Amino acid sequence: MTDIHPNQRVAVLADAQNLYHSAQSLYSRNIDYSKLLEKGVQGRELTRAIAYVIRADSPEEESFFDALVDIGFETKIKNIKTFGDGSKKADWDVGMSLDAVTLANHVDTVVLCTGDGDFSRLCSHLRHEGVRVEVMGFSESTADELVEAADSFLDLSERSKTFLL
Structure with a gap:
């Protein structure tokens, strides 16, 4: 697989629930999404940045959704059942996987910001299609099979000062 170069088209897909719960349980802190996006893109050409969020009717969530948009993410919002x-x-x-597969024809690299092992099969599929897959997550809460299935893994725990607010 190819290394990183400036002309690569990148999609950054952030599993906000997974990131939130990991950051809270490990550090009792929140994710710095602007730093996450900046590092995910790494000077390449950003095609899409999508944050997948859950609406649970907590008071601060609408301002969080607005902040994500200000940073440069599209938000996809699902109500909690x-x-x-x-x-x-x-x-x-399923939504993240479908978007990743749909975007695969339009990007060179997909950056998955999650630790969820359910995405390991997606990584294998994308790589088979010739797409570079990078995973960003906390090592303590990222499934080994996800790390193994990706081209690269960036451990947010190693740089918690950068990626946490």
């Missing part, structure tokens, strides 16, 4: 037994579910795995 509450089931009869009180359990809640919302994830973007």
Whole structure:
């Protein structure tokens, strides 16, 4: 696979739920999305930056969604589902995967900002299609199979001062 060069077209796909829970459980802090996007792009040509977020009706979330847009992310918002037994579910795995596969024909590199091992099969597929796959996540909460399936892995924990607010 190719290395990084300035003419590469890049899509950055951020799994906001996964990043949020990892940053909270490991550091009790939030992600600096402008730094995340800057490092994901690394001076290359940004084609799309999409943040996948869940609306859970918490008071500060609308300002967070607005901040993501100001930074340069498109936001895809899904409402949390509450089931009869009180359990809640919302994830973007299928949506993120479909977007990545759709974007594969238009980019050279897909940067997945997540630690979710469910994306390892997606990485293998994208690489088979000739797309470079880079993963950014916290090593403590990133599945080994995801790291192994990607072309590169950037450990946000090693640079927590950069990537956390």
